[in-house]
Amino acid sequence: MKTLRKTWPFHVMLLPSMIFLLLFSYVPMAGIVMAFQDYKPWLGFTGSEWVGLDNFRYLFERQDSVQVIWNTLIIAVLKLVFNLFVPFIFALLLNEIRRVRLQRTIQTMVYLPHFLSWVILGGILIDLLATDGFVNRILSTFGVQPIFFLGDNDWFRFTVIVSDVWKEFGYNTIIFLAALAGINPALYEAAEMDGASRFRQTLHITIPSIVPIAAVVGTLALGNVLNAGFDQIFNLYNPLVYEKGDIIDTFVYRTAILNGEMGFGTAIGLFKSVISMVLILLSYRAAYKWANYRIF
Amino acid sequence: MYYKTTGYRIFNVFNIALLIFLSIMCVVPLVHVLAVSFSAKAAADANLVGLWPVQFSLEAYKKTMFNPIFLHSIWISVLRTVIGTAITLMLTFLAAYPLSKDESAFRGRTIYSWLFVFSMVFTGGLVPFYIVIQKLGLIDSFWVLVLPGAVNTFLVILMMNFFRGIPKELEEAAFIDGAGPFRTLFTMYLPISMPSIATITLFSMVFHWNSWFDGLLYLNNSNQFPLATFLQTVIIQQDMSSMSSSPQEMELISQTTVKAAQIFIGAAPILIVYPFLQKFFVKGMTLGSVKE
Incomplete structure (x- = not known):
């Protein structure tokens, strides 16, 4: 108790945050019991009927929910891959520009979309990508028939992934640029002496130096395999593209909040949470073990 | 060469x-x-x-600026941004200091840090969260926009890492002079933490200004919507029914030019703080990453 006399102010400092965490993180966790109930708001947790694993069985039997899980996986994995490679290559190319002012200006422009919300960007994209919109007008000058980017199941995923990469690639280069700045210039000088071309220098010095960072970024992103981006999909989709574009989070919103299937909605949410948690723990463990990366 | x-x-x-x-x-x-x-x-x-x-x-801006619902939603957004950021800043600053201590100096630190991290790794999902908000009586209340997201583990980690970079001798000197932890935190740490406080303030401001889903989910009355939620319903869902206005007014807010003006006004605050954002976000992005 001697230590407590000295450290009580620390506990007091943490108390407010703990109250918030308890109310808005830990109490809702207790609510996952609903996943095993046929929850009815007017009956509550204690009065609703227990149904065991029925909600989960239902989840894998219903055609729409299985489709939604597939959609989520496909969209999330494609985003993950492109959000790693595009910034990687962009950082390499940007690193070749030796005029500092130009480099800064380019950075300023490409970071911008990251800070705008999907409501703003959604509003803009719906207008730009309409069949008679700006993009289709430019395409038509090349003789391309109008494309219904946001209303055609063959195009929707493409549009979602491209627009997500467009929004985030600039911001995602930051970490690579930091790694590039940390490369020892003596390596390049030595290569220069040996007569290596810039391409060979890139191949044998630059890329090997930033691959470890890319590996860490890629590993940590694994926790998002079931996160296909609620904000984006919700602001871009419409009933025409539910087949290919509906994801777990938007599906939960519609079934649970709009249609009132509370137990079922909780079950899908829990399914997602558990898988994500396992992936996050595994990926952080791997990042710590191989790259000595620690966040906390 | x-x-x-x-x-x-x-x-x-x-x-x-x-x-x-x-x-x-x-x-x-x-x-x-x-x-x-x-x-x-x-x-x-x-x-x-x-x-x-x-x-x-300038027609579109004139029409937008004379729309009372739009103006009110800007006011709500400003309120939530200011109040929400103030609360987040206070909580983050207070929590990060004890967490920056070693377990030897503060027994229980590990348990606290796990409580923070676990809240980030695992969530109960949308439905239980909604029901908790309901039971707390926060539906249709302004505070639903501010309180649930007040503690952000990511920001706490950012602040904590900053505190860890401050030389220990500074704090020891304060302790020897007889200052307690609270006094040390507010009179010594606060002035030298301004760069990271600025980072957290910007993170939180952008978060609040851009948040739209909480308003859509927990507020039933469109008079209470923050700007982002208002824009979502008017521009994305094109749902004029919730605006409870006359046909003329409905036509007014659905015009292409007026929509564009509304979108631009929604993005403007972000554009204004953008020069600062760029500076501090780049720092923040690399601050919490690889350490030796």
């Missing part, structure tokens, strides 16, 4: 052209919206506007 070879010079020209093209692609959509918002209604409806206003007009 390698950059004097012909091959590299050719590459360099193409590279610069490509990167400039890509950066222009990142700002073009916003320029287009700006151009539409300053154009005449007829030109905008006929899709004639590219990147420069056609028949310059």
